[in-house]
Amino acid sequence: MDSSNKHTLFQATWGYAESFITFSIAIAMSFIIQFIFKGAYFGLPPKPYFLIFFGIFFLTIVIAHFFVKNPIISWLSSIPATIASITLYTIIIIILGIIPQAPETPNPFLFNLGLTHITESLPFLVATFIVLIILMFTILKRITIINKKNSIFFLNHFGLFLVIMAGAFGSADKQKLSLKMSEGDNFNVAFNDKYEHSFLPFSIELKDFTVGEYTPELVIVNENDDFEKDKSGRLLFQIKDSSTYHIGKYTVAVKKYLPDAVPDSLGFRPYPGPGSTPAVQLEIHDAKTNALINSGWISSGSFIFGNQTLPLHNGQVIGLLKPQPKSFMSKVRIHPDLKKKAKYIETTIEVNKPFKIDGWYIYQVGYDEQMGKWSQYSIFEFVYDPWLKVIYAGVIMLLAGAFLLIFTDKK
């Protein structure tokens, strides 16, 4: 049982009180230093310094574990120290979960304490380090014991250790570049968030960019945003040619649906080109009396034409929402070796389907949303993370540990 209330504080074995006091002091001091530095951003040093730093850090812990016989060293792998470190770390993450991060006009006091950019603040760095130190000592303490129970312990703890470490290394070592391309462009450079360029080990050529859209939805609403609903409570109705919708007190009949249209003297006419908008010809009747309320065209609008609505009763209007993107994808040619122009890889990159080459991941991230499916460009992101495999190793260990946790009986 807990012995901390029976002995004098900071004597013999350290318990919960000592653990919480020690770590709280460390974190309080980190807040003071953060405040003195007026909210400066703290992070890992750039490559290769962080490798040297962590090398020394690990070596110190290993030497301390094997060669220093001190009650404080054994305290660092004790449960009270573990619980105190996780609790204080959790408190910092809770603050992160409540205070909006990176606001446009931060409160000066919160900013100086680092609370508006917690993940780049000293208190976060210190709390993470405390967790890491304890995790390391705990792993070292049990690394030489080999049995089934310990293998689950090892998978969970060492897996977590790898994920945290490789994640931290990755964030310091990772390259993330982006590039806006028009059809026909062929580039081997991309830019980081400071607009500095870097060369890629391949070149990328955009052959074709397409956006697929869902059919637009119609909606009946007044200026106070009160929506008219149908029986099952739906507010949005996907357009289908020549179908009828029963929405509240209205019966809405679709006479004609044009996915790509432009306005003309008679209403709308088909026009498959930039600036076109989806348009629907409607007849709206009163659901009870069947009297005609209104008829005509509504449209979503485009970057050239405004949207069109039809007025109904009591200040309500019926309108068409802008179509939602269903998919957007780029057909590209990747030229792996700049010297051998003849060899290339043709592939399609879309959201959730990045392309991998030489340790680089190429992501489809965006396009000109104003222009919608007539967008003239496609935006890519290029990510290189040399620590990815280590992270995956940690993840596999954690998953295996979780799986064994389910199927192990705890007595």
Place this chain on the structure above:
Amino acid sequence: MLINFNTIYFLTILSWIIGIGAFYFPIKNPKRKIGTIFLYIGILILAIYIIGLWIDLERPPLRTLGETRLWYASFLAVIGIALYHFRKLIWVPLFSFPFAILFLSINFAHPEYFQKTLMPALQSPWFVPHVIVYIFAYSILFASTVTAFFGLLALRKGEDATESVKIADSVVYIGFAFLTCGLIFGALWAKEAWGNYWTWDPKETWAFITWLLYLVYIHYRYHFKQAVKTPLVILTIAFGILMICWFGVNYLPSAKNSVHTYGMTQK
């Protein structure tokens, strides 16, 4: 396709409903053999269907969300029955089979569900496992909280609550394992979709806080194997945080730019 999904759906669900009935009301059948057999028959039918689908499509049926739901329905069923066999956790099938039935029913009611408006980032094979594993973890942890609540009530009346802690304990480890899987699946998905495993999105942050609190519980229990009240209190707090993570995040000031608040912008 030789076999049609509707037939499979009815046969599987029928045997599972009979199975669960016979499993939890084992009249003249103390070893629950009849129930278990029917639960297995349902799993077998579903497994044969998936294999048939695989052969028929000439590719693994894991492409559409509807197809992944088939897998996870069978997954939940297998895990439920496995936990009964290996851990003697009789109530787990009571959670896992109804969820399996629910997912089969979604396929039955919305055969083309995946064709409805779904933003491109959500159109991923990770979508289903990420969400199912979380739903499963949440419902299991809910069970642990119910146990903790009754334990705390018993303590107030001056009764012994050791048994509540024991039950809650066996539950929390499973819930925690699923919570870990959900968190990891989410991170792997984020890597595929956005190039980052972790961006401290408010929902991610709160999911992580929930995970940390259950981590505190597990370590505390490991240290104080006889403790009763504190673990029950930690469990109750942890579930409160879980609720913030599940429903509350959208109302927090930090949630303005979360990728997890689709429901809020598209009213």
